[in-house]
Amino acid sequence: MSAVRTLGIGTLMHAKHLSRSSFEIALALIIPLVQATLAVYLFRAGDEPHRLLEAAVGAGLMGVWSSVLFGSGGAIQNQRWQGTLEMIMLAPRRPVLVVLPITAATALTGTYALLATLLWGRLIYGIRLDFAHPLRFLAAALACVAGLGMFGLLLASTFVLIRNANALANPLDYPIWLLSGMLVPISVLPSWTAPIAAVLPTTWGARALREATSGGPVWPSIGICLAISTACLILGAFLLTSFERRARAAGTLALS
Amino acid sequence: MTTLRLIGVGGLLAYRALFNWTTPAMYVGTLLAGPTFQLLFFAYLGRQLGVADDGFFILGNAVLAASSACVFGGTMAVANERRYGTLGHVLLSPRSRTVIFWGRVLPYAGNGLLIAAFTLLMGTLMLGLRIPPAALPGIALALAAGSLACGFFGLTLGALGLRFRDVWVVSNVSAALLLLLTGVNVPRENLPPWMADIGQFLPITHAAEAARLLAAGHGLASAAPALGTELLVGAGYALLAAVLLRVFEAESRRRASLETR
Numbered sequence: 001m002s003a004v005r006t007l008g009i010g011t012l013m014h015a016k017h018l019s020r021s022s023f024e025i026a027l028a029l030i031i032p033l034v035q036a037t038l039a040v041y042l043f044r045a046g047d048e049p050h051r052l053l054e055a056a057v058g059a060g061l062m063g064v065w066s067s068v069l070f071g072s073g074g075a076i077q078n079q080r081w082q083g084t085l086e087m088i089m090l091a092p093r094r095p096v097l098v099v100l101p102i103t104a105a106t107a108l109t110g111t112y113a114l115l116a117t118l119l120w121g122r123l124i125y126g127i128r129l130d131f132a133h134p135l136r137f138l139a140a141a142l143a144c145v146a147g148l149g150m151f152g153l154l155l156a157s158t159f160v161l162i163r164n165a166n167a168l169a170n171p172l173d174y175p176i177w178l179l180s181g182m183l184v185p186i187s188v189l190p191s192w193t194a195p196i197a198a199v200l201p202t203t204w205g206a207r208a209l210r211e212a213t214s215g216g217p218v219w220p221s222i223g224i225c226l227a228i229s230t231a232c233l234i235l236g237a238f239l240l241t242s243f244e245r246r247a248r249a250a251g252t253l254a255l256s
Numbered sequence: 257m258t259t260l261r262l263i264g265v266g267g268l269l270a271y272r273a274l275f276n277w278t279t280p281a282m283y284v285g286t287l288l289a290g291p292t293f294q295l296l297f298f299a300y301l302g303r304q305l306g307v308a309d310d311g312f313f314i315l316g317n318a319v320l321a322a323s324s325a326c327v328f329g330g331t332m333a334v335a336n337e338r339r340y341g342t343l344g345h346v347l348l349s350p351r352s353r354t355v356i357f358w359g360r361v362l363p364y365a366g367n368g369l370l371i372a373a374f375t376l377l378m379g380t381l382m383l384g385l386r387i388p389p390a391a392l393p394g395i396a397l398a399l400a401a402g403s404l405a406c407g408f409f410g411l412t413l414g415a416l417g418l419r420f421r422d423v424w425v426v427s428n429v430s431a432a433l434l435l436l437l438t439g440v441n442v443p444r445e446n447l448p449p450w451m452a453d454i455g456q457f458l459p460i461t462h463a464a465e466a467a468r469l470l471a472a473g474h475g476l477a478s479a480a481p482a483l484g485t486e487l488l489v490g491a492g493y494a495l496l497a498a499v500l501l502r503v504f505e506a507e508s509r510r511r512a513s514l515e516t517r
Contacts, residue, residue, distance in 0.1 A: 026425045034432040038442060045446035046305025170286040174293035178300060188304045 010101025018109045032063030032113035033120050056121035057213050058183040063113020071106025072152030073159045073169040095244045096237035103152030107145045137212035143222040144205035147229035151201050153236035180206045201228040263359035271363035291321035291375045298441045310383045316440035318376035319464040322368030322403040323434050329364030330410020331427045335417035354498040361407035368403030387471050394470040402463030405490030409459045411497040418504035440464050462486035
């Protein structure tokens, strides 16, 4: 019970922290709107206006992924720069319980993008929010946020071993958008990309949202998204503990 | 001659200083892999929607590839001086600050050209676009014009850094808007007229148009007006940057806000 409380309060605190940054908020809101606008005109140009809602959802999900990628990828590094890494690692809880709230918060604040693109589509382009399964859409969105938060922990623990994690994070936006089928159906990609797409939680999260939007079996996709994300969480927790021990032994915890 | 030296040597020194923190891994990841993935994303999206052929997206995104290096580089040319506390030293220089900052843009533009050429090469190899060999010099010219215009556009944004604190929001949003408004990914006839009109005054728009004309075998004479317009847009931003730098420098001296962050 106290672990759940730690996760809940920690997530809320970090979400509030991220929401105080005008830079983060501006990017989380404005750039997805530009991408949503781009998607709307591309879908219109391609004579697929009936898929505009899918385009708005896809563009929003792209924003959620960007938030997780840059927020979680730099989670440990940011704590280092703020001088708070030693303090959170000194907390009498497992490292996963203090880092997971940070990555979960990046996914939670990423939902600003999803909400913004849906509102933008409705108000500016008159896209009717006719979800095939509105409640399942909500469930899929929650699963996506939870799943990406857990996936974010794996990113955080992996990137921490790389000195310039942003070198890896910067080019990862587009490949994940592409491989996960957020705007482009996976079926049009070369066949060798299918196994990579199948192990990404983002693929199943995007699929669940798309099925809830335009119709289809949502629950299996949600289940697979959460299963893969849980595996990422376990692996991330193991890597994080291993990193913490190594860094403590070498005395390099606060060194960037 | 000394002015040319100031532009060339000053720009190169500042560019080398950047590599105090930029590593080869960061360069490859951000500036080479990133634009290539961007090109693939839009090419596959366009292919699936049937918006245009691969060539449209390959050439457009290759020209646009320079923007990440040039827009952010041009912004950093000014903003980083402030961030690292060296802006006062630059502004105390007895030489023209306009020339100093114009000089900073040139290495970024050269870098942008390299990135654009790399992205074009990757796009043609991965998606199988054939470009007539005779068109290559003209396309190189279009890429260079686009990079230079983007660099001065970035310098204009950087100049805002003398006045506003969060210039990075402006740069990030501007870079995203280039994706939308320049007709690189959405054909301009499919954009609302006001968006297409704004695009006329942005870098990349005319360079992408010239590159597409050249790749279609229309020859340099057909692409010359677009190339000339791109250079004019670049020159316009160079002038605007010079004016803004001068105005904001005077204002920040008067308000003693030069080093505030």
